Structure formats: structure tokens, C-alpha cells
Amino acid sequence: MLMLQKLAVTASWWILAITVSEMMLNPIVYYYLKAPEPELVLLRERGLFRQAINAFVAKLISVPGKTLTMGVWIAATALGLFLMRGATIGDPEAASPLLFSDSPYNQSHTQIQGKFGGVEPLIIVSEGYDKNAMKDPKTLKTMENFQRFLERDETVGYSFSLSDILRAVNSVFHELEPKWSVIPNNWVDIGGLFFIFFSGSPPTETAKYVSTDYATAHVTFFCKDHKGENIRRVIARSKEFIAGDQLTDIGIEVAEDEKGMYVKAVHDEPRWEDTAGTFTIASAVPDADEEGNEIPIQYAQPFAVGDRIVGVGSLDVHNVASLNEALVEETAKTKIIRLHVEKDGVQTDVRIDPPWKSVLKLAGGLIGVLAAANEALVRNDLLMNFLGFFTVWVILLFTYRSAACGLYLLGPLICSNILVNGYMAVNGIGINVHTLPLVTVGVGFGIDYGLYIVSRVIEEIRVRGDLQDSVREALVTSGKAVTFTAITMIVSTLFWITSSIRFNAEMGLLLAIWMTISYIGSQTLLPVLILLFKPNFIMKEAFHSENRKLVRF
Structure with missing residues (x-):
């Protein structure tokens, strides 16, 4: 962390200055003392x-x-x-660690949290692969499902995303009937509702919700506190949803046993075809030959029941938590997913071009920043303990x-x-x-x-x-x-x-x-x-x- 690096440099110069004064100035002072x-x-x-x-x-x-x-x-x-x-x-309390719990700031902060249901944001970005990705019904419904899933956590007060705007506008234009408070099933209706809501708004206002090309948006959760254990749980549940939704889109269910992760079930949808070593969604319309005859689609299946997933990208997988971590990290870097799968004891690489138009990426806001800081703290705490003691040991080795x-x-x-x-x-x-x-x-x-x-x-x-x-x-x-x-x-x-x-x-x-x-x-x-x-x-x-x-x- 940059702040700790600066602190280390400052403290080192301070100790060096003390050393110089002790070795050069103190003997002069002692000389004149009685x-x-x-x-x-x-x-x-x-x-x-x-x-x-x-x-x-x-x-x-x-x-x-x-x-x-x-x-x-x-x-x-x-x-x-x-x-x-x-x-x-991380912080064991909801209050700021810089001030005591009974300070006016912390008392006011507690009152605000209680009245408004949470004011500490966790921002998850939905990043599309192409423009207008946020007009895709599946993308918006995934954002909505993500909100409902994470709102079940006691730390999350409420949430907001593009899907909330869309549902509200759709309901208003249907005389506020609750049954119309849904996300439309086609791009045309979604684009029309967005046009109605954002028309006349300056780009600075639109940018609060979605990028100008509708390629990227965000889901914001407002949490009630920033306790370390709550942050870890919320981030873990976020990864659980993202990875679970991706596995569903790929068409498999996984389970865990004493040997690791394995494919529990393979769904009929989606259907895949092998294109130059990469599995892609099969075309719904078959091709035709020169005579106009249909060429049957050669379906392929990247997975079979019993296959073991041992890695995703450069990360090893040995349980559900590690699979969630690996999928979230891999899909945040590249669209093509590379999974290491054991089929009948033989390991092979499976490359998949997934069907989704966008990917949810962690994480910003106060909660996201603290989550990243806490993860770094775990590594740095052990590292600083080791380096501190090891440095002293090396000095003593040469001294004695x-x-x-x-x-x-x-x-x-x-x-x-x-x-x-x-x-x-x-x-x-x-x-x-x-x-x-x-x-x-x-x-x-x-x-x-x-x-x-x-x-x-x-x-x-x-x-x-x-x-x-x-x-x-x-x-x-x-x-x-x-x-x-x-x-x-x-x-x-x-x-x-x-x-x-x-x-x-x-x-x-x-x-x-x-x-x-x-x-x-x-x-x-x-x-x-x-x-x-x-x-x-x-x-x-x-x-x-x-x-x-x-x-x-």
C-alpha cells in the first residue's frame, strides 16, 4: 500500500537522523558535562x-x-x-476507527445508517462486450436477480441499478399497474423506454447510470456498516452469484466431494458447436449447401456428467469458493473462458465463448475499496511480520x-x-x-x-x-x-x-x-x-x- 510505503520511508529517515545525532552530537554534549x-x-x-x-x-x-x-x-x-x-x-465495528464510538461523528453516522437503511456503497460494474449491451433483456434481468440475491444479506439495506429505472418507467406508461413493473423481453421496447427516460437529460446526468453507448452500467448496493466480517461475506456472496449465474448460462451444475469439483448435471440448453477448438453457441439456423440442402448442425458438448473441473485460467480449483474466485477473476479479464477439465482421468483444456453480453465485475465504492484493502492486509500482515523478524535475524547473524x-x-x-x-x-x-x-x-x-x-x-x-x-x-x-x-x-x-x-x-x-x-x-x-x-x-x-x-x- 502506498501510504505504508511512504510511512516506511519517512520512519527510516527519522531513525537515520537519530543515529547520526547519537553518534556525532551526543559525544560532544557528554564532553562538556561534569x-x-x-x-x-x-x-x-x-x-x-x-x-x-x-x-x-x-x-x-x-x-x-x-x-x-x-x-x-x-x-x-x-x-x-x-x-x-x-x-x-478490517474494522470490527461499524463506527470509524479514527474516532471513539461516542464521538459526535460516529453517533450521527449510526443515526443516519438507521434512518436510511445504509449509506456505504458497494458498486458492481456490469461491463458489456459491445455497445448497447445494457439494452439486452438477459443482462438487465441478471442485474435485477443480483439485486434480489444480495439484498437478502442483513448488511445490505437497499440497491439500485438500470433495471429499477426500466421497471419504473414501464409501469408509469401503463397507468402504474404493478404487472407492468417488469423488464421487457426485447431490445426494441427496452431502447424505447430508455429513450423516454433519458431524452432531454444532459450527458452528465445520464452518466450517473449508464455510459453514453449503453455498454457499461453499475449495480450499487448500500450497506449498513463496513465491518470486516460483513464485507468479506458480502463480497463472497457477490462472487457466489456471479459464478453461479455464469455456470447456469454455460449449462452445467457443479458439486463438491472429497476429491474436488465435478460436473453434477448438464442441461440441454445452450447447445454448442466446436469452432476451431473453441465452443460457441450453435446457430439456430442451419447452413445450406450449393444445392440449397440444409447442412445438419454438428452439435458438440464441452462437458459430461462426472467431469472434474481442476482449474480456470491460471488458477487452480479445489472447492466451491475457489471456483467462484477463479470464474469471477477470469471472466473479468477475458471473454473466452479456459477451463482445465479431467475427463476419465485425462486432463484437457476446454475453451468456451460464453453466451452473455456483459460481465459483472467487482468492486468499487467504500465497501469495494475496503474489501480490496482487507485482502491486501491479510497478505501484508504476514509479510511484514516475516520481513520485520527476518531483517532483525539477518542483522544479528552478521553481528554475532x-x-x-x-x-x-x-x-x-x-x-x-x-x-x-x-x-x-x-x-x-x-x-x-x-x-x-x-x-x-x-x-x-x-x-x-x-x-x-x-x-x-x-x-x-x-x-x-x-x-x-x-x-x-x-x-x-x-x-x-x-x-x-x-x-x-x-x-x-x-x-x-x-x-x-x-x-x-x-x-x-x-x-x-x-x-x-x-x-x-x-x-x-x-x-x-x-x-x-x-x-x-x-x-x-x-x-x-x-x-x-x-x-x-
Whole structure:
């Protein structure tokens, strides 16, 4: 998504600027600052905070402490995975995610939705292959049937299309008798009714309903909300109708079994003929030879009962949902449909020139845009999780010369990600374009804490040679600095929750939760993992302690 790409570039430049200032400007500032008095430094080492850290570390690295730590983290991660099942792609509420539910805008929006039956449009385009396609009775009746089908969904309030105009005009010119509120069965009557309605109207007015050549029109559904689950259901039902209507026009019925999709029934109509490898609708009038004798039409049938449909175009088909997806996508790109069919175990390609004059294409309007965004979010959420963690792992690989190092440092972050997603699911916070960057930002903030601890453990084991002593010293020294850093970051971020903008408040709270869990993980889970598994990238540094002498002050 373009907005996320711009955000990534901006954040990268911001981090780069911070790096430059830290490396070049901060040392200059430190040079002019007064060094702390040695007596004060020694007093801090014997202060209450240091004593609390010492007591905590002693309990943590004990056998019961390590067992309890692993048990708590395993249970917390399992709970997070369980809660994540309720995560919503898109918005979980009808209200705008930018503002709180009790904001005047969201309250007004709810009232309007209740009074007018839906104001959030889903636009389906009916695109003809030739001009005047919208004057075809079959095309207009398909649009009308589509409206009736989708209006049964509780999310759809009402709908509008060319067929509504045609039925209304036909009824008016027959003294408003209900029996005339129908679509005529021939092109001439339809063209006449359109002429009566649109005559005298400027092109800008006509364009609201149909293109000037009557090749393209739209069906608009007005939905009551834009919840993620409702959008997915409405789009799925739209694809269900479009694909089902197309299969009916082709003349087959399909069913699903454990092996996939198969042709359940083949209708007598339409009749087909094989024209240079493509099945087309057979001509109703037979040709004649030079002597005037009729040449019998050689009918052909592209399908037989029991045939298995394994693909449409470049897409594989294995169930009803995938068949609907594939048909809608393929017919939106080309008129000639290419199906991969297994006949008696032998796969063959069947090319069909379908009988319809136009095709329904998804989707525009607010609901259509959000549907496309939600589908992209599913892919991008997984991709951003992978790229965020993988990038950190690669950097750690080259920094510490160890593939295992990344696993130790990323463990607490993965647990943090799971717990934050579980929190979002419980509190009705959807995975949308606003929350998607949270993963990358959280990984960037959370990895620092573990780096400080691991680096200090490596430094200490080079001197001490003992892993447990090195971990203890890392936690009581670097752990104190990590604590100060974490408290500063978390408290400053928590001030976002005072914002009246819901997005700011929720992002501030989620970032604070993420950093809190990451901090706790770096101070508990990470050192316990190091003590339990004794990673080689740390233990190999212990050999450097043989030629060193520990100096105590």
C-alpha cells in the first residue's frame, strides 16, 4: 500500500537522523558535562534500587525461578494464541476507527445508517462486450436477480441499478399497474423506454447510470456498516452469484466431494458447436449447401456428467469458493473462458465463448475499496511480520556470527507479538492499515533491550568464564540501564492514550504494551533461555577468560 510505503520511508529517515545525532552530537554534549562524583556512584551501587535488582536476579537464575519463568511464558504465549483466533481483519465495528464510538461523528453516522437503511456503497460494474449491451433483456434481468440475491444479506439495506429505472418507467406508461413493473423481453421496447427516460437529460446526468453507448452500467448496493466480517461475506456472496449465474448460462451444475469439483448435471440448453477448438453457441439456423440442402448442425458438448473441473485460467480449483474466485477473476479479464477439465482421468483444456453480453465485475465504492484493502492486509500482515523478524535475524547473524543468536533474541519479541495480537482481538481492535505498522515499530523498539543484555553477557563471560555469573552481572548492570530506558519509553508513549483521537490512543497503548512485554521478556525469558541452553555463540567466548585476570574494585 502506498501510504505504508511512504510511512516506511519517512520512519527510516527519522531513525537515520537519530543515529547520526547519537553518534556525532551526543559525544560532544557528554564532553562538556561534569562527570559524576565517585562517591555518588558507589552509593548508587549500594542503594535500594540496586538491592532490589540483586534480589530479583538471584531468584530468577535459581532453579525454581527458571522453572517458573518458563512456565509463565509458555502459558502466556498459549493464551495469546488462543485469543488471537478472534482477531478481525478490517474494522470490527461499524463506527470509524479514527474516532471513539461516542464521538459526535460516529453517533450521527449510526443515526443516519438507521434512518436510511445504509449509506456505504458497494458498486458492481456490469461491463458489456459491445455497445448497447445494457439494452439486452438477459443482462438487465441478471442485474435485477443480483439485486434480489444480495439484498437478502442483513448488511445490505437497499440497491439500485438500470433495471429499477426500466421497471419504473414501464409501469408509469401503463397507468402504474404493478404487472407492468417488469423488464421487457426485447431490445426494441427496452431502447424505447430508455429513450423516454433519458431524452432531454444532459450527458452528465445520464452518466450517473449508464455510459453514453449503453455498454457499461453499475449495480450499487448500500450497506449498513463496513465491518470486516460483513464485507468479506458480502463480497463472497457477490462472487457466489456471479459464478453461479455464469455456470447456469454455460449449462452445467457443479458439486463438491472429497476429491474436488465435478460436473453434477448438464442441461440441454445452450447447445454448442466446436469452432476451431473453441465452443460457441450453435446457430439456430442451419447452413445450406450449393444445392440449397440444409447442412445438419454438428452439435458438440464441452462437458459430461462426472467431469472434474481442476482449474480456470491460471488458477487452480479445489472447492466451491475457489471456483467462484477463479470464474469471477477470469471472466473479468477475458471473454473466452479456459477451463482445465479431467475427463476419465485425462486432463484437457476446454475453451468456451460464453453466451452473455456483459460481465459483472467487482468492486468499487467504500465497501469495494475496503474489501480490496482487507485482502491486501491479510497478505501484508504476514509479510511484514516475516520481513520485520527476518531483517532483525539477518542483522544479528552478521553481528554475532551466529544463526542461533537471532532465535534467542527474537523469542521474547515473537511472544510479545502474539500477546499484543491477542489483546487486540479481545478489545475489538481490528488489523487494518493503521495497526499494520505496529509490528515493525514494536520489533524495532523491543530488540534493543535484548541486545544490551546479550552483549553484556558476552563481555562478562570473556572475563569471568562462568555463564551464570556473567548473566547475573549483565542483569544487575545493563539490566538497570534497560529498565531506565524502558520506563522512559513506556511512560512517554502512554501519554498518547489521553488523545481524543481513537487511533492515537489505541496505538499509544498498544506500543506501550508491546514495549512492556518486550522489556519483561529481555529481563526474564532471554537470560533463562541462555542459562538453560548455553548457546555456543556465548560459550565460545569463555575461552578468552583463561588469559585474563578478574579485577575487583
